[in-house]
Amino acid sequence: MAQSSEAAEGLASFPALLDRNVRDYGSRPAYREKEYGIWQCWTWAEAADEIEAVALGLLDLGVNEGDFIAIAGRNRPYFYWAMVAAQSVGAIPVPVYQDSAAEEMAYVMDHCGARFAIVEDQEQVDKIIDIQDSLTEFEHMIYVDPRGLRKYDHGKLHQFSKMQEEGRAAREKYASELEARRSKLTYNSTCVMLYTSGTTGKPKGVVLSNRNIIEASKSSSEFDNLRQTEEVLAYLPMAWVGDFIFSIGQAYWCAFCVNCPESADTMQTDLREIGPTYYFAPPRVFETQLTNVMIRMEDASAFKKKLFDHFMEHARKVGPDILDGKPVGGWDKFWYGVGQRCIYGPLKDTLGFSRVRVGYTAGEAIGPEIFEFYRSLGINLKQLYGQTEASVFITLQPDGEVRNDTVGVAAPGVELRIADSGEVFYRSPGTFEEYYKNPESTASTKDPEGWVATGDAGFFDETTGHLKIIDRAKDVGKMADGALFAPKYVENKLKFYPNILEAVVFGNDREECTAFINIDMSAVGNWAERNNIGYASYQELAGHPRILDTIKGHVEEVNRSLAEDPMLAHCQVHRFLVLHKELDADDGEMTRTRKVRRNVISDKFDDLLAALYDGSEEIFTTTEVTYEDGRKGAISATLKIIDADVVKTETQKVAAE
């Protein structure tokens, strides 16, 4: 498909799409937010009115065309309005991770030269006040929640609702200006600037145009036949491209309703109350939910546990086939039906997935066992492969062709190519314009013909034609004997166990593989409680001998399963240790989207890594930690290093001889 330069029916920007939605679906719900225990609702017409008030308020504060407006807060309608309002006045919204530390925020705001920031509460206001002096262009800050801010100097600080009031009051003065600015927006205007999570190095500002976002939203909505009746729960970080596409891109294109949870802690309850029809989550969320289910089943009575195990086994056998509409024996179908009544239905309801018609997971590879679990319940969970630079969509799995080891076929309008090095390249209407203020990176990522390097290695599956991603091209390495080293594959196998939250496998240029492991506090804590094991802290629990034994068991099981795969048998984990702290984005060990930063981890814990390879049995270490408010402290611990049994394989014997 050639790049379309003309927008369909003049819908070339989000303010224009908003107009259409008000015209065609004015009385349908556009936003809901649970507040004070009730779902508060705004129709498209009401939302448009709010957005106009914000836009007028921004004009009143002196926003110019081309200004950057930083937006930091959890998913609330106000921030979604602020984004479209910013676009209406010709400014560019820059959503920022609200949990990022002050320096990270300073980097982003300084890099784009934001003049305005729209933030949630005192926490964000304080953070920006701290960094304000280093920001030369910064002027006004607008906050939504006034709590604790009454005494602040309000010279350049404004309350969101007051700004709206002032905007409404000044309507006559600015209405024509707003109209003029809105009419200037074209398919080429910048829609949003999103910062990459930065697994390697500093974040880069990805400039996405209206064309990128609208084309990507349009084609993906058609692919899955999304309609205005869909319900989504907006709970993913607003600074992530995924949320922008789902909660703004597709929501405006299809005119469906975006539901915002009451608080981060109530997400699960809110999910169940809304029962979304279209759901998107990174693998981490599915892992956590599965862990919770398994913990609760551990606490259930023996009979219930047995019933659950029996039906889950049956579901694993026939569930995915039934979902794909493949022929299944009558007897199996009957028992699946019984299971649906007793187990699967109630379980899906508890998880909030009763109504899910289309579910996606992306951002990282999902463990095959986790993926199968949800599909066997009859939840149409699919994988997609994408990145910020592509406005999300590169490949998607079509209904009925879902497999856990592929990421699907090229999304509509996307061309794919595999380079000789194995790296995947794509070209699409969603391909980003440029990295802001970074022409070198732009040139090295996107060639003049528009092909973009993904940085991931992959190949097309010969039987199905679907794309298979092996790993990040940078992460895939070679072991000392030249064999393929694919850490993520092993890590995902480890992470399937509820007790293991995170794993980092090492082995590049080494003789054998080793791993750092993070225990899952909720799963292990629950187990400790049931077994009368007292503990005072994460660290103490992580170092408990019985827990180390359990983890050792898991690692050895993974080794056995790896041994069956001739390609990866040599990636068995020979030695491992359980880390004394949880890997955390505040310490720079993970990105804000919770992907591990391998280089940072191996540098930071180089003493531990060395100990894994020098044969020592334990090691004393001190680690610096950053608290949420930015203060630093240190924790120290003596960690045991454990040898896991590995299965001898043919290839290893050959290598040994």
Add this chain to the structure above:
Amino acid sequence: MLDTNEAYTTEDGRRIGEVVMEMKNITLRFGGVVAIKDISFDIREGEIRAIIGPNGAGKSSMLNVISGFYNPQQGEVWYKGKKRPQMKPYQVARQGIARTFQNIALFEGMTVLDNVMTGRFRQMNTSLWAQAIWKGPAEREEVANREAVEKIIDFLEIQHIRKTPVGRLPYGLKKRVELARALAAEPSILLLDEPMAGMNVEEKEDMSRFILDLNDEFGSTIALIEHDMGVVMDLSDRVVVMDYGKKIGDGTPDEVRKNQAVIDAYLGVAHD
């Protein structure tokens, strides 16, 4: 400035009003034990007033006198410019004095929401009959009360445990639920008995923030007992120090910190 009886504004812009409650020469005895000996102090509108002292100094007894749980043998309690006659605790509560307890007193089997709703008792006026029929006035009243309660739940950030039975909650959250219930009564004076006892540093910081925000946003008058000196000195506008039932100091945190009698009581002195 503190000696005058007039309203003033603090450095950080809060308005401290006139005296709302005055304790005059209170003496409380349990048989031969003198728990409180001739103590006088006042509480001003909108201030955070702390009562501190070593173990057994009579702090909780003092709070119980304010809340009407104990009736002192001597002395007078003046509230809103009037002398308060002997009263039962529920009568004191009706006057707008709400409290929390040192060892949490919640309904363990009820949900957080129901517990906080009980705090609205003072605002429920419909008769038993009307409530039994429920439709009509009782329903309207409940909706209004629920709205007020939801605002408090939002303020104290306990939405995620709204429907959880209190018995299943950890200690720190129970304390917060108890504060929510006291707030639900829309008190003119809020009495907090060791709101931070047994909490870890993080929970203490959270609780301090809630107390400050409460005072700041709603102008609540708060009288609290606390052991943690750091917390007391940071939070309160004025501090009463008690030791062995006697008042040994009264003033701003700075004044109290310099008071020799207070230092002696806390650090101990060698007997000559």
